[in-house]
Amino acid sequence: MRANNYVIEELIDWSRAPDDPIFRLVFPQPDMLQHDQLQVIKNAMDRDSSRIEMRDIVEGIRNLLNPHPANQKQENVPHVNGQPVEGMQHKYRETCLFFPTEGQYCHSYCTYCFRWAQFTAVGSDQQFQSKDVQQLVDYIKENRDLTDILFTGGDPMVMHAHQFSRYIDAILADPGTEHLGTIRIGSKSLSYWPYRYVTDPDSQEMLGVFEKIVKSGRHLSIMAHFSHPVELASPAVQEAMRRIRNTGANIRCQAPLIRGVNDQASIWAEMWRKQTRLGAIPYYMFVERDTGAKHHFEVPLARAYEIYKEAVSSVAGTARTVQGPSMSASPGKIQVVGITTVPTASGPEKVFVLRFLQARNPAWTKEVFFAKFDENASWLSDLKPAFGEKEFFYESQYRELVQRPGSSGQLFPLTGSMVARV
Numbered sequence: 360m361r362a363n364n365y366v367i368e369e370l371i372d373w374s375r376a377p378d379d380p381i382f383r384l385v386f387p388q389p390d391m392l393q394h395d396q397l398q399v400i401k402n403a404m405d406r407d408s409s410r411i412e413m414r415d416i417v418e419g420i421r422n423l424l425n426p427h428p429a430n431q432k433q434e435n436v437p438h439v440n441g442q443p444v445e446g447m448q449h450k451y452r453e454t455c456l457f458f459p460t461e462g463q464y465c466h467s468y469c470t471y472c473f474r475w476a477q478f479t480a481v482g483s484d485q486q487f488q489s490k491d492v493q494q495l496v497d498y499i500k501e502n503r504d505l506t507d508i509l510f511t512g513g514d515p516m517v518m519h520a521h522q523f524s525r526y527i528d529a530i531l532a533d534p535g536t537e538h539l540g541t542i543r544i545g546s547k548s549l550s551y552w553p554y555r556y557v558t559d560p561d562s563q564e565m566l567g568v569f570e571k572i573v574k575s576g577r578h579l580s581i582m583a584h585f586s587h588p589v590e591l592a593s594p595a596v597q598e599a600m601r602r603i604r605n606t607g608a609n610i611r612c613q614a615p616l617i618r619g620v621n622d623q624a625s626i627w628a629e630m631w632r633k634q635t636r637l638g639a640i641p642y643y644m645f646v647e648r649d650t651g652a653k654h655h656f657e658v659p660l661a662r663a664y665e666i667y668k669e670a671v672s673s674v675a676g677t678a679r680t681v682q683g684p685s686m687s688a689s690p691g692k693i694q695v696v697g698i699t700t701v702p703t704a705s706g707p708e709k710v711f712v713l714r715f716l717q718a719r720n721p722a723w724t725k726e727v728f729f730a731k732f733d734e735n736a737s738w739l740s741d742l743k744p745a746f747g748e749k750e751f752f753y754e755s756q757y758r759e760l761v762q763r764p765g766s767s768g769q770l771f772p773l774t775g776s777m778v779a780r781v
Contacts, residue, residue: 360387361468361478366551369593380587380620387470391652396420426476428650429689430761431487434719437498438765444498446489449768451691451717454507457495458487461522463513466552469586471617471656473648473687477513492529500535504773509543509582516548516555520564527568531575541578549583549610550590553599566606573607583639586614587621591633600637610634613643616663616684617656624669631670631678644683649738657737660684660711664695682716688739690757691718698732703746710745711736715753719760719767723753 362385370381377383389397403416429435435448437455448456463477463486472478477486489495499505508530515523530536548555556562572579581603585591600610612634616622621630631641644667647657658666663684671679686693697712709732715724728751730742744751760767 360385360470361465362386363467363552365554365595366467369595370550370589372589378619381589383619384469384471384586384617385467388655391470391655392420393654396423421476421479424652425650426479428473428648429687434689434761435766435768437769439498439501441764444489444494445491446487447495447498448487449502449766450719452504452721452768452771452773454509455498455502455505455768456509456511457526458489458512459510459515459518459523459526460488460490461518462510462515463488464517465512465514465547466517466555467547469547469584470652471615471620471647473650474513475651492526495526496529496533496536499530499539500533502769503538505539507541507543508539509545511545514546514548515544516546516565520561520568523565524568524571527572531571531577539577541580542572543580543582545582545584547584549581549596549599549603550585553593553596556599556602557595566602569603569606569608579606579608581608581610582642583610583612584614585612585630585634586617588626588629588633591630591637597637600639604638610639611642612639613645615645615647615656616658616666617647618658619656622658622662622666624666624673627666627670628673631674631681635675635678641678641681643685644681646684646686646738648687649740653737659735659737660686660695660741661698661732661734661736664698664711667695685716686739689719690715690739690753691723692716693739696727701729701745708745711742718753719770720753720756721771726752728752 366381366385371385372379372381375382377386377388392400399416399420403413408416431448435450437444437447437449446458446460468478499508510526527542530539530542554562556566569579590596603610614621621627627644634641646660646663647653667683671681682694684695692715694714694716695711696714698709699712700707700709710729711732712727713730714727718724729745730751731745733741733743736742760770763770
């Protein structure tokens with residue numbers, strides 16, 4: 360865990376702890392472990408286990424918690440000339456993720472974080488990271504279908520401005536990257552340390568980097584993680600958002616639906632209204648991913664859909680830019696579009712209506728598909744095809760796709776720039 364004075368002093372309502380949503384967002388709870396896992400840890404503590412023994416026990420439990428969901432290590436890492444490219448993921452054709460070594464921690468850690476392996480195994484093979492600027496630039500140049508790069512982590516905004524600028528300057532200076540239209544920064548800094556853009560010693564320098572990106576003709580989007588309206592309430596965060604927007608950057612807001620934190624439609628509606636009022640763009644409502652303490656935080660898909668529909672129906676059209684509820688599963692981002700009953704020859708069948716918002720094969724986004732309704736299902740793996748089908752329409756091709764070398768983002772080119780070198 361990790362928490363700073365801003366979270367402790369300005370976000371948590373201690374009169375409500377341990378039920379305060381921000382407290383639950385930052386402070387680990389015993390129920391995040393299964394009962395038998397918790398008992399193993401308690402027993403080890405009771406017998407005064409050594410640090411080495413405790414570490415081995417903890418690592419054994421962590422390995423059971425799916426540290427890299429959606430097969431990120433196996434299916435998302437791009438290859439060049441048969442070799443993996445360190446510190447990158449290229450799952451979708453147009454978008455590449457880059458994990459700068461200097462940005463692989465956060466101002467505070469979220470208890471639900473799906474990238475918890477970045478923090479618990481620092482320096483190991485578990486971690487995505489790279490500081491190879493030239494490799495990043497070369498990869499962008501070779502992949503002409505890339506329009507977006509997402510700096511992620513961890514949190515790139517823990518980096519000093521001159522560290523971040525080292526990557527940005529190299530991209531902007533090379534004429535071979537002109538096809539790159541958008542630079543994204545995935546960050547929780549606005550929520551957990553808005554002073555990053557207001558009073559930190561290099562705050563103006565960082566805002567200057569943002570301006571430099573915009574002046575280059577690129578779009579800059581801060582992918583802000585706001586999980587609860589209280590994170591938008593302080594004068595510091597509102598001033599930080601104003602300063603960022605003054606650079607020409609946009610702020611897009613996303614978060615997962617977390618039980619005990621934001622699992623009410625009124626919370627999401629209030630959050631989207633505040634974001635829109637502050638000039639930000641509601642972007643995604645995610646479903647809690649199949650990693651870590653999923654059992655503790657998950658909300659069934661049927662309930663997630665109800666929350667989304669109730670929330671989106673109570674805000675103005677300017678806030679209805681948000682898409683959800685979305686599962687970031689291995690085949691792609693899958694949205695629950697609806698719940699309906701379809702007449703069939705054997706009688707009416709209640710189903711989930713699903714679609715890909717993003718997919719390993721871009722052609723999959725053209726299809727709508729159906730799963731049997733299950734009120735307890737909370738992830739794609741819990742769903743079964745409707746109407747007697749043996750599998751979902753994409754599954755056969757997906758099995759073939761993951762057997763091929765390289766990442767899926769390299770396998771469906773529009774311009775054919777990279778496939779030959781995979």
